[in-house]
Amino acid sequence: MTIKTMSFIVALTMTLPTLGAADADDDKLVINEEIAITTKTDAPAHLDGVFDEVMSGWHFRSDETQAMEMDDFDNPGMIFVEDAIETWNTAEGTEGKSCADCHGAPEDMAGVKPTYPKWNAAADQVFTLQMQVNDCRVNRMGAEAWKTDKGGSIPMEALLSSVSRGLPMNVAIDGPGRETWEKGKEIYYTRYGQLQLSCANCHEDNYGNMIRADHLSQGQVNGFPTYRLKNTKLNGAHSRFKGCIRDTRAETFSPGSPEFIALEMYVASRGNGLSVEGPSVRN
């Protein structure tokens, strides 16, 4: 076979999306041989006409990376969860209270993570889980607030996520939080930066295709916080948003900003029905 026909075949293979290596696979995710994770499910009603099916970013990773998430011992994100369990049981602040004093065991918090971000009536705004943790720290423990996606925030979010693994994401998009959700939706479809890219241009129009050497997923956040092999630490959703917007060559919003809170709420709601998966492993 000549070089020319070979490259023709290669080119042909690349233009047929069903044959491309970047497509999502059909593997099944079960963690520790006991927690079955819903990684593909019918899209929530508000995505009518956009997606028929939503799927976790886990499907877009190689078999080796996928396997790391199937066993807590192999999941480096669980090291941070262990750290957070210590924090959970440690009294801090002027009140001399720990998380455990009010909430009991971390396992008792199962079911919390899937509902966030959600409306907090007392604060009259939408709270991410990290903001809720800080609310507890400042107002009930008399401790210092953690910064978004930094310090204790990420391990604690990972701990709260880990005890909810297997439960479906269930972010409310009606009620008083609706306005924030609409704002998040607007940001999702707004083109940013010199490259003029919106979230939707990649994660809606092109998931399953390659972006340079990497696979584009649907951009679901059910697996956050995410342990990334590239930086060997847990990464928060806001930090990921920042990275994405930076890649469009735009001035980004900051983690913890009202824009990213709204965006997290909207993106999380796009994954309603998928199982909570964090701390997940990605590359």
Next chain:
Amino acid sequence: MAQGVKPRVKAPKTAAAGETVTLKTLISHKMESGQRKDKDGNVIPRSIINRFTCEFNGKSVIDVKMEPSISTNPYFEFEAVVPEAGEFKFTWYDDDGSVYEEAKSVKIG
């Protein structure tokens, strides 16, 4: 002692005599290579786990010399034959002289 170092081992509690079992080990450690510089341009001193060993009833199973540029939180997975009931002893040696140990006993059954 380097901060936040914690050894972890996953081993089966029981095995058949002569069975080959899989052992998984991980130690949380920053594995500073000694080749990076801080913000002021000073070299961050090397601080790694430089040797890892596993013994079963005093007999060597594996002995690994480790070098810089191994990633943070080094993970080893290997197999060992269990001829009789006994104890696996895992030892990690730190650059700063610290030694971290972990043991797992295996029953025949």
